Amino acid sequence: MKIKVCGLKYSKNIKELTQLPVDYAGFIFYPKSPRYVGEEFEAAIPALFPKSTRKVGVFVNEELDVLLVKGEKYKLDAMQLHGGESVEYCQKVKEAGFEVIKAFQMNDSFQFNSLDEYENVCDFYLFDTKTENYGGSGRKFNWKVLENYKGSTPFFLSGGIGAQDAEQIKQLSHDKLYALDLNSGFELQPAKKNADQLEIFLNKLELNTMNKDKYAVDERGYYGEFGGAYIPELLRKNVDELQENYLKILASEQFKKDYARLLDNYVGRPTPLTKAGNLSKRYGTNIYLKREDLTHTGAHKINNTIGQILLAKYMGKKRIIAETGAGQHGVATATVCALFGLECIVYMGALDVERQAPNVARMKMLGAKVVPAISGNQTLKDATNEAIRDWIANPESFYLIGSVVGPHPYPDLVTRLQSIISKEIREQLEKETGNPNPNYVIACVGGGSNAAGAFYHYLNEKDVNLVAVEASGLGVDSGETAATITIGDIGFIHGSKTMLMQDEDGQITEPYSISAGLDYPGVGPLHAHLAVSGRAQFLSATDDEALNAAKVLAESEGIIPALESAHALAALEKIQFKNDDVVVLNLSGRGDKDMETYMKKFN
Amino acid sequence: MNRIDQLFQNKQKDILSIYFPAGYPKLEDTLPTLQLLQAKGVDLVEIGIPFSDPLADGPVIQSAAKQALDNGMSLQLLFDQLKDARKTIKIPLILMGYWNTVYKFGVDAFLTECQNVGIDGVILPDLPLEEYQEEYKVKFEAAGVHNVLLVTPQTTDKRLAIIEKAASGFLYMVSTAATTGGALQASKEREAYFKKIAALDIPSLIGFGIHDKASFQHAASFSNGAIIGTAFIKALEKGNTSEFLESLQ
Ligand SMILES: Cc1ncc(COP(=O)(O)O)c(C=O)c1O
Numbered sequence: 117m118k119i120k121v122c123g124l125k126y127s128k129n130i131k132e133l134t135q136l137p138v139d140y141a142g143f144i145f146y147p148k149s150p151r152y153v154g155e156e157f158e159a160a161i162p163a164l165f166p167k168s169t170r171k172v173g174v175f176v177n178e179e180l181d182v183l184l185v186k187g188e189k190y191k192l193d194a195m196q197l198h199g200g201e202s203v204e205y206c207q208k209v210k211e212a213g214f215e216v217i218k219a220f221q222m223n224d225s226f227q228f229n230s231l232d233e234y235e236n237v238c239d240f241y242l243f244d245t246k247t248e249n250y251g252g253s254g255r256k257f258n259w260k261v262l263e264n265y266k267g268s269t270p271f272f273l274s275g276g277i278g279a280q281d282a283e284q285i286k287q288l289s290h291d292k293l294y295a296l297d298l299n300s301g302f303e304l305q306p307a308k309k310n311a312d313q314l315e316i317f318l319n320k321l322e323l324n325t326m327n328k329d330k331y332a333v334d335e336r337g338y339y340g341e342f343g344g345a346y347i348p349e350l351l352r353k354n355v356d357e358l359q360e361n362y363l364k365i366l367a368s369e370q371f372k373k374d375y376a377r378l379l380d381n382y383v384g385r386p387t388p389l390t391k392a393g394n395l396s397k398r399y400g401t402n403i404y405l406k407r408e409d410l411t412h413t414g415a416h417k418i419n420n421t422i423g424q425i426l427l428a429k430y431m432g433k434k435r436i437i438a439e440t441g442a443g444q445h446g447v448a449t450a451t452v453c454a455l456f457g458l459e460c461i462v463y464m465g466a467l468d469v470e471r472q473a474p475n476v477a478r479m480k481m482l483g484a485k486v487v488p489a490i491s492g493n494q495t496l497k498d499a500t501n502e503a504i505r506d507w508i509a510n511p512e513s514f515y516l517i518g519s520v521v522g523p524h525p526y527p528d529l530v531t532r533l534q535s536i537i538s539k540e541i542r543e544q545l546e547k548e549t550g551n552p553n554p555n556y557v558i559a560c561v562g563g564g565s566n567a568a569g570a571f572y573h574y575l576n577e578k579d580v581n582l583v584a585v586e587a588s589g590l591g592v593d594s595g596e597t598a599a600t601i602t603i604g605d606i607g608f609i610h611g612s613k614t615m616l617m618q619d620e621d622g623q624i625t626e627p628y629s630i631s632a633g634l635d636y637p638g639v640g641p642l643h644a645h646l647a648v649s650g651r652a653q654f655l656s657a658t659d660d661e662a663l664n665a666a667k668v669l670a671e672s673e674g675i676i677p678a679l680e681s682a683h684a685l686a687a688l689e690k691i692q693f694k695n696d697d698v699v700v701l702n703l704s705g706r707g708d709k710d711m712e713t714y715m716k717k718f719n
Numbered sequence: 720m721n722r723i724d725q726l727f728q729n730k731q732k733d734i735l736s737i738y739f740p741a742g743y744p745k746l747e748d749t750l751p752t753l754q755l756l757q758a759k760g761v762d763l764v765e766i767g768i769p770f771s772d773p774l775a776d777g778p779v780i781q782s783a784a785k786q787a788l789d790n791g792m793s794l795q796l797l798f799d800q801l802k803d804a805r806k807t808i809k810i811p812l813i814l815m816g817y818w819n820t821v822y823k824f825g826v827d828a829f830l831t832e833c834q835n836v837g838i839d840g841v842i843l844p845d846l847p848l849e850e851y852q853e854e855y856k857v858k859f860e861a862a863g864v865h866n867v868l869l870v871t872p873q874t875t876d877k878r879l880a881i882i883e884k885a886a887s888g889f890l891y892m893v894s895t896a897a898t899t900g901g902a903l904q905a906s907k908e909r910e911a912y913f914k915k916i917a918a919l920d921i922p923s924l925i926g927f928g929i930h931d932k933a934s935f936q937h938a939a940s941f942s943n944g945a946i947i948g949t950a951f952i953k954a955l956e957k958g959n960t961s962e963f964l965e966s967l968q
Binding site: 126127128154156336344345346347348349350352353354356491492497501504505508509510511606607608609610611616618620621622623624 | 771788849854871897
């Protein structure tokens with residue numbers, strides 16, 4: 117079965133769709149349609165599709181001359197005639213060299229013998245729902261009437277097909293059913309298609325044969341519809357400079373050598389993959405812990421800072437700015453700045469300065485300047501705002517961001533630098549079990565860097581369940597939460613289009629979690645994409661669930677986890693594992709910094 | 720004709736533009752402040768849409784925005800407050816804010832409201848030019864609302880050429896690499912930058928760091944005029960707006 121996606125207009129949206137097996141792309145040239153391409157539609161836009169995608173112009177009772185001019189200008193392959201066009205008209209369009217798709221409006225009493233005279237002049241029919249306004253109603257017609265169609269011209273099935281219709285479509289057995297015409301059922305807004313939803317639908321129909329890397333960032337910095345670089349012009353040059361350089365530098369032999377050497381000899385990689393025997397017994401399955409807690413400085417954050425400091429060095433930067441929540445990224449940044457002799461300024465929410473005191477002391481001892489952020493809730497969001505403001509005022513500085521957030525290229529840059537985690541998991545698991553793929557990978561998500569690293573090499577491995585765990589604070593409905601994916605919606609934060617906790621006026625909501633590293637109202641755009649596309653499952657854990665999970669790990673395995681990682685551990689309670697499942701849990705950091713919080717709870 | 724275009728047609732020198740956040744210092748102050756500004760001969764006003772996380776702003780505008788939000792200010796309320804503004808206010812009005820609030824409001828609804836109340840332009844610093852051109856330009860133009868673009872001392876010549884082509888209304892020339900509220904330092908490079916932008920085919924106003932008569936005159940000597948924000952907000956806070964505006968004359 118072929119797929120036609122109709123009512124297209126926007127180039128960015130079309131670029132997303134080129135990742136999908138679209139056989140026909142429909143552009144509406146009927147001015148009364150809400151999906152009308154408009155007067156100034158550029159000829160370059162349909163051409164974004166590859167040659168293999170046939171471009172269809174949709175017209176309603178248009179002057180023949182106008183139709184032919186548009187056909188020429190936009191290099192259309194086919195004409196969909198959606199009004200009361202006569203046989204003679206169809207004939208002329210066909211003679212001009214276009215494929216003809218003649219639309220007819222169906223209702224229960226449709227007389228198919230009225231089509232007989234069109235048989236030889238049309239390549240295809242298109243059966244749409246009968247409405248007053250030439251289709252576009254978003255409603256389906258009763259597909260039973262198709263049984264009455266006995267003609268020989270193949271047809272497109274149209275009218276209100278949506279994601280929920282996959283099963284019913286699989287049951288259709290008409291031998292002239294040639295293609296599905298998809299439009300309003302897969303839209304974010306008129307003429308803007310939901311590529312993620314389309315993809316899931318095509319997967320359900322088992323039509324998605326393309327094997328592209330669907331979870332990689334595109335050249336403009338988008339994961340599906342999320343990402344981009346929503347920054348003031350003041351930062352444009354800096355961000356452009358980074359966009360232009362990061363892939364080149366990461367791919368250079370020098371970088372690869374320096375990065376690998378530092379990860380081995382300084383960070384202490386590879387980190388072990390520990391089989392957690394007692395924990396496995398407790399949950400009746402096979403649990404492996406990826407021990408990022410054993411890196412130098414005690415969390416995965418250092419994988420990223422080592423890479424970015426090299427980038428900064430190659431780009432000739434002398435002054436490093438960073439934000440930090442739990443202080444782990446701040447410590448990891450202060451550490452590499454000390455190592456490379458660079459000036460280091462760390463912004464940290466004033467509340468976090470208080471609740472993560474040991475890390476503040478470490479940063480200071482390492483020679484960094486710690487600046488408390490006193491706006492908002494005085495947590496990670498506010499620290500990030502201040503770091504970005506510093507960058508605006510000091511454009512020659514390097515902003516060393518701590519998670520897979522921020523404007524493009526940061527989410528991709530940090531994902532790549534953290535991907536060492538899943539690279540090692542694959543090798544270690546293969547040695548241990550003979551299979552590099554586990555059944556589950558579980559990680560906590562603040563901005564999402566440790567999860568991105570743990571998921572990365574599994575993103576296109578369908579048999580691996582990816583589980584991301586957000587912090588729900590006092591509970592997702594309590595108003596005191598940081599469970600962005602669960603309660604947020606689409607918005608813009610720190611230069612990225614992503615899921616966001618916000619009120620109805622678009623003001624960003626102050627988050628809450630006991631864990632400073634997860635206390636963030638946004639989430640990296642990759643994760644927004646993984647959530648919306650259904651590739652990853654998003655769970656959440658409350659403060660108490662995380663605290664208890666930390667205690668369980670300490671007592672059963674002799675490992676005190678960071679409060680952030682404890683949220684991932686709490687998810688073990690929420691999933692029904694099988695005996696022979698292999699579960700990898702990314703233990704993103706160690707709990708030294710959280711001892712005061714743990715003592716308060718358990719003493 | 721759009722009032723911004725009319726302004727630049729009638730006046731090429733010493734255009735004074737004032738920025739202040741809606742709903743500040745008191746919720747109902749928006750319209751009275753506009754009336755005062757018009758009465759004192761201000762040529763153009765930028766009304767700030769308060770946002771929780773104003774990335775490009777310094778402490779004064781941040782805290783003014785926070786106070787406005789605490790007062791209960793919102794974009795919808797701003798449009799309500801401006802409903803009858805055009806009965807008395809004849810000078811061009813610009814809304815300045817961050818993209819998230821406009822996106823959440825809905826671009827179509829936003830533009831309809833802009834048309835209804837008589838808004839002539841917007842400044843949305845964090846809406847990238849490429850996104851604007853691809854997704855929204857047609858709508859803004861149809862609504863007769865200028866999308867005023869920023870240039871900065873860091874803007875490369877290559878990008879400047881793109882911005883110049885896309886610009887509408889005037890160019891907002893950011894004086895220095897800084898968030899709002901700093902002080903403008905004169906320098907050779909800065910003057911070269913001002914002159915380069917002023918030589919373009921589109922009018923420009925200089926903003927960021929303009930805070931008194933001297934800095935206004937200095938900036939205005941290189942362009943069509945200048946924009947004062949933080950210094951006016953401080954006057955709003957102190958309650959000496961009339962004196963402040965008169966001191967600029
Ligand atoms: C140990 C640890 N895990 C997780 C996080 C959350 O960050 P991300 O979601 O980017 O991995 C932090 C952040 O400070 C952390 O310190």
